[in-house]
Amino acid sequence: MTTWIDIRDHGAVGDGVTIDSPAINRAIQAAAAAGGGAVRVPAGVWLCFSVRLASHVRLHLDAGAVIRAAVPGPMGAYDPPEPNPHDLYQDFGHSHWHNSLIWGDGLTDIAITGPGLIDGHGLTSKGPGAKWAKRKGYFPESMAGMSAAELAAEDPEEAAMQGQGNKAIALKHCTHVTLRDVTIARGGHFAVLATGVDHLTINRLRIDTQRDGLDLDCVRHCMVSHCRINTPNDDAIVLKSSLALGEARVTAHVRIHDCHVSGFDPGSMLDGRFRRTQDKAPDQDGMTGRIKLGTESNGGFHDIEITRCTFERSRGLALETVDGGMLTDVRISDITMREITTAALFIYAGARLRAPDGTPPGGIRGVRIERLRATDVDPRFASIIAGQAGYPVRDVVLSEIDITYRGGRPALDGPVPEKPDAYPEPSMFGPMPAWGLFMRHAADVTIAGATLSTAQPDGRPALWLHDVAGAHFQDIRLRNNAMTLPLVCQDVRGLTGEVVP
Template sequence: MSATPLFDVREFGACGDGRALDTDAINAAIARAARSGGTVVVPAGRFLCFSIRLASGVTLLLSEDAVIEAADPARHGGAYDLPEEATGELFQDFGHSHWRNSLIWGIDLHDVAIVGPGRIEGTGLTRDGPGARWRRDTGERPLSMTGMSEAEIRALEPEEQAMIGRGNKAIALKNCCRVTLRDFTIAKGGHFAILATGIDELLIERLTIDTERDGIDLDCVTRTRVRGCRVNSPNDDAIVLKSSYALGAAIACDDVVIEDCTVSGYDAGTLLDGTRGRTQQLAPDRDRVTGRIKLGTESNGGFRNIVIRNCRFERSRGLALETVDGGLIENVTVSGLTLREVTTAPLFLRLGDRGRGPVGTGVGAIRGVTIEGVEASGIDHRFAATIAGLPGARIEDVALRDIDLTYAGGGTVADGERRPPTLPHAYPEPSMFGITPAWGLWVRHAAGVRLRDVRLATETHDARHEIVTEDAEIERT
C-alpha cells in the first residue's frame, strides 16, 4: 500500500510569517491534494488567511507550532468568501444560515479531516451577526435581555450588509459525510468555533476550544461522536445540539454521543493561559456566564437517540434539554455528570411553544429521558432543577436516578410563594421564570417523572420547599 501523499503549503508559496497572506497558497495545496487524495501539511509558522476551502478526500494537518490566523478585512486588504444565498434564514439567525463566510469551510464534501496538534486563531473573525428575520412578540431573545436598548441590540446583531466580507466562524461544514476533527486548538472562534450542519458520520475528538461565543454547534447531524474535548465559552453554549430550519426542512439530530468532555464559563482566553479567570459575571444576554451542554434552542426537527456521559461542567449553566419549535426530544440518556459553580439551574427540561418555523408549527414533545449519576455543587440558589412543560402538553417519562445536588441556599418564604406564569412562547432559559418556588426540584406540567436516590441539600437555610409540583405526576423511591 502506498503512503498518503503529503503536500506542504510552503511548496505552494505560503510564507508562514504572520504578515503575508497565505490564503491562495493553502487553497492551491488543497486543490492539488484533491486530485488524488492526500494530506496538506501546515508546518510550524503563523499563516495569515481569509477563507480556506476544504475538499473531499483531503486531510488538513496542523503541525506542532503551526497557527492558522484569521485575517482581519479592516487591516489585511482582503475579504472572506461571501455568504451564500440562504434557503431557511427566516427561522434562524444569520450565523446558522451561512457557511462560506468562514475561515475554513466545506460544503457537499466526503472523507475530509482537520487534525492537529496545531492551532487556529480567529483574531480577525467577528462574534456578531444579524438575528433571525422571523419576528414574534416574544421568543426571539431571552427574557433576561428585556430592557436593553435598540442600540445595545444592534451592537450584538448588526445588519446583514455589515457582514459582507467578514468572517464569523472558524470552521463551517454543511451536507458532508465522514468528517474528522481531531487534536487541535481553537482560540477565538467567532460566532461559532465549529458549525456542523447536516453532517453524517462526524467525529470530533480531543479539541481544546477557548472562545467568545459558541463552541461546537451540531445542527441536524447524524451518527456523530464528540469525545475528550475541552470547551470554554463564557458568552454562549459550549457544546450544543440544534435542529434548525437552515437546510430548508425540519431535520432531527439523531444518534449523537457526547462523552468525556469538559465545558466551562471562565473568562475568555483564560482556559488557554491556565489562569481560569472568574472576573466576568454576566453573558451578553445579561444572565450569568454560560459554557454548558445543551439541546436547543433551535428545535424544529427535534433530537433522538442522544447520549451524554462522563462530562464535567465548571463555572457554567447546567445541562439544558429544550424543544420549543415543534420538535420531539426522545430517547435521551445522560449519565456521569459532575457540575461545579453552577450559574443557573443544574438541570433544565423545557417544552415550550415558541413556534419559530413555517405556518402550522405546533408544540413538540419530550419523552423517554433518563438522567443518572449527576453530582452538582455551588448551585445558584435562585434556580432549582426544573422540568417544565405546558398545560395540555406535558413532559413525559423522565427518570432521575442517583442525583446529588447541593445549592447555596438563602431563598425566602416569599420566594416559595411565587407562582410563575407558564410563558409558553418565551425563549427558554432557567431564569425565564424568575426565582423558582422550590429550592431543589420544581416540576410542572409533567407525567411519569420517577425519582430514585435523588439527594437534595443546601449549604445554608432555605425557606422554600425542597420539591414543588404543579400539574405533575412524580414517583419518589
C-alpha cells in the same frame, strides 16, 4: 500510502503578514487532484481569509502552526455568505457557511487534525438575528433591561456582514468528517458549525472562545469525546435541529463523552489562568459554558447519549425543544457539575414555534439521567422539568442524583408565570418558589435515589409540583436547616412514594 503536500511548495510564507490562504487553497486543490492526501501546515503563523476544504483531503497543522484569521480590509475579505432561501427561521450565523475561516460544503472524507492552532483573531462574533417576522423568543428574557442601542449591537444589519468571517470552521452537507487534536481560540460566532453532517468524529479538541464552541445542527452519527471547551458567553457543546437546510431534520445518534465544559474568562483556559473577573454573559445571566440540546429545535432530537462529562463555572444541563420537534431517547450519566450559574437541570418543552405557521408544539419523551452530582448551584433556580398545558413532558427518570444548592433564599409568594413563546432559559420564570425541584405540566416522572441539599438554610419548600400526572418518588433525601414544607402539590394526580426531610 498518504500523499503529503506542504503548503510552502505552493507559495505560503508563514510570516504572519503575508496572506497565505491562496497558497493553502492551491495546496488543497493539488491534493484533491491527486485523488486525495494530506496538506501539511508547518510551524509558523499563516494569515488567512477563507480556506476551502476538498473531499478526501486532510488539513494537518503541525506543532507550532497557527492559521490566523486576518482582519478584512485592504488586504482582502472572507468568502461572501452564500444565498440560502431557507434563512427565515434561524439567525444569520446558522444560515450561511462560506463566510468562514475554514469551510466545506457537500464534501466527503475530510479531516482537520492537529496539534496546531486555529486563531480566529479577525473573525466577528456578531450576526443578525432571524428574519422571522414574529421575533418571539429571539432575545432571552434576562436581556429585557438592556437599552435599544445595546440590543442593536447584538443584532447588526446583514449588510455589515459582507466581507466578514464569523465562524472558525463551518461544514454543510458533509459526510465522514474528523476533527482531531486541534486547538481553536477566538472562534467567532461559532468555533465549529456542522450542519447536516453525517458520521462526524470530534476528538481531543481544545476550544477557548467568545461565543459557541461546538454547534452541531441536524447531524447524525456523531461522536464528541475528550474535548475541553471554555465558552463563558455562550454554549460549549450544543445540539440543534434548525430549518437551515429547508427541512425539519432530526439530530440523531449522537454520543458525547469525557468532555469538560466551562465559563472562565475568555482565553484563560488556554493560558492556564482560569480567571473569574467576568461574572455575566451578554444575556445578563450567569456564565454559560454548558452542554445543551436546543434552542433551535424544529427537527427534534433522538438517541442522544452524554456521559462522563464535567461542567465548571457554567450553566447546567439544558434539554430544550421549543420549535415543534420531539426530543426522545436521551440518556445522560456520570455528570459532575461545579459552580453552576443557573439551574443544574433544565428539561423544558416550550412553544416558541419559530417555524412555519400551523406547526404544533413538540414534546419530550424518554429522558434518563443517572449519577449526576452538582455542587455550589445558584440558589435562585431549582432544577426544572416543565412542559406546556396540554403538552406535558413525559417519561423522565432521574436516579442517583446529588445536588447541593447555595440556599439562603426567603420564601416566595405568587405563581410562576407561563411563558410558552419566550426564549428558553431557567431565568425566564424568575426565582423559583422551591429550592430543589420545580415540576409543571409533566407526566410519569420517576425520581429514584436523590439527595437535595442547601449549604445555607432556605425558606422555600424543597419540591413544588403543579399539574403533574404520575410522580413516583423513591428514596429522596432533603437536607435544609430551615423549618419549611418538603413538598407543595397543586393539581397532582398519581403521586407515589415519599420524601425524607
